[in-house]
Amino acid sequence: MLKALVFDVDGTLADTERLGHRVAFNQAFAEAGLDWVWDESLYGDLLAVTGGKERLRHFINTYRPKVPVQESKLSDFIENLQATKTRHYTALVESDGIPVRPGIIRLMKEGMAAGLRLAIATTTTLENVQALLSASFGSDAATWFEVIGAGEIVPNKKPAPDIYEYVLAELGLEAKDCLAFEDSENGLRSSLGAGIPTLVTVNDYTSDQDFTGALLVTDHLGEPEQPLICLSEAPWKKAFSLVDIDVLKQLHERWTRQKNKTTINPETDFAIL
Numbered sequence: 001m002l003k004a005l006v007f008d009v010d011g012t013l014a015d016t017e018r019l020g021h022r023v024a025f026n027q028a029f030a031e032a033g034l035d036w037v038w039d040e041s042l043y044g045d046l047l048a049v050t051g052g053k054e055r056l057r058h059f060i061n062t063y064r065p066k067v068p069v070q071e072s073k074l075s076d077f078i079e080n081l082q083a084t085k086t087r088h089y090t091a092l093v094e095s096d097g098i099p100v101r102p103g104i105i106r107l108m109k110e111g112m113a114a115g116l117r118l119a120i121a122t123t124t125t126l127e128n129v130q131a132l133l134s135a136s137f138g139s140d141a142a143t144w145f146e147v148i149g150a151g152e153i154v155p156n157k158k159p160a161p162d163i164y165e166y167v168l169a170e171l172g173l174e175a176k177d178c179l180a181f182e183d184s185e186n187g188l189r190s191s192l193g194a195g196i197p198t199l200v201t202v203n204d205y206t207s208d209q210d211f212t213g214a215l216l217v218t219d220h221l222g223e224p225e226q227p228l229i230c231l232s233e234a235p236w237k238k239a240f241s242l243v244d245i246d247v248l249k250q251l252h253e254r255w256t257r258q259k260n261k262t263t264i265n266p267e268t269d270f271a272i273l
Helices: 016-031 040-046 052-063 071-096 104-113 126-137 162-171 185-193 245-259
Strands: 004-007 117-121 147-149 178-182 198-201 216-218
Touching: 004 104, 004 162, 016 040, 016 071, 016 126, 040 052, 052 071, 071 126, 104 117, 104 245, 117 162, 147 162, 162 178, 162 185, 178 185, 178 245, 185 198
Parallel strands: 004 117, 004 178, 117 147, 178 198, 198 216
Antiparallel strands: none
16 A cells, blocks of 8 residues: 655755756855856766765866865865855755746645655755755645655665665655655666655656656656656556546556556556546
8 A cells, every 4th residue: 555655855846956956056166266167068967976065076086177175175175065055055945946846746735635644865955955845835844744864864875775765764664655756867776776666757957867667757747737748658548647646546556566466457457547
């Protein structure tokens, strides 16, 4: 039985990478007197590395920009730069907000009304998560989630499964009881590594990535006036325009039956769509 929905944050709940984190990194570079600029194309490449400090170190090691400190002080330099970036990010989100992706709030509210538990599994900091939820979802949005797994509470970031395993332990649930929502290949590898069946909603940065193993890949979750586009092989013969609780339950049942090697007839087994 489906019991919980577990959401990634950046790129899944909102387009925070392009409109938030990238902008905040550039503001932090300017404040530090650096001539570094991460344009949208470069940032898309850097997103292959999860975690802000890890992304900064990868940029320094790979692109070899001029760094104003000695190697022995590089870790402190990255730590301080990341803290400045977080300050700019939270200020940006709190002042302007970042639009939530289609279908996210609708589905969360439907899930809560149906008795499903909500959780978050992300590599971004708790401070960033709280700022986004308060500004873009509502002042009480953090209370929607029974568990918020964020930041460096686990030793390894995505694509390692650690953050999802942490959330499962905090929820007291097995992977088979949940569905995860991701937007990237690294995120999908993380959730699948923890054994959680996963839906993917792509964005401009991730649309060309490999989502083998996902239950469903779409451009977003859909709204009544803004139908989704299914980018993976459709799970049913009949078309559907949005992901709602009925769709989730049927996807979960379909996954369970495939896992148990039960025969599925797509013509008749999922007729309510």
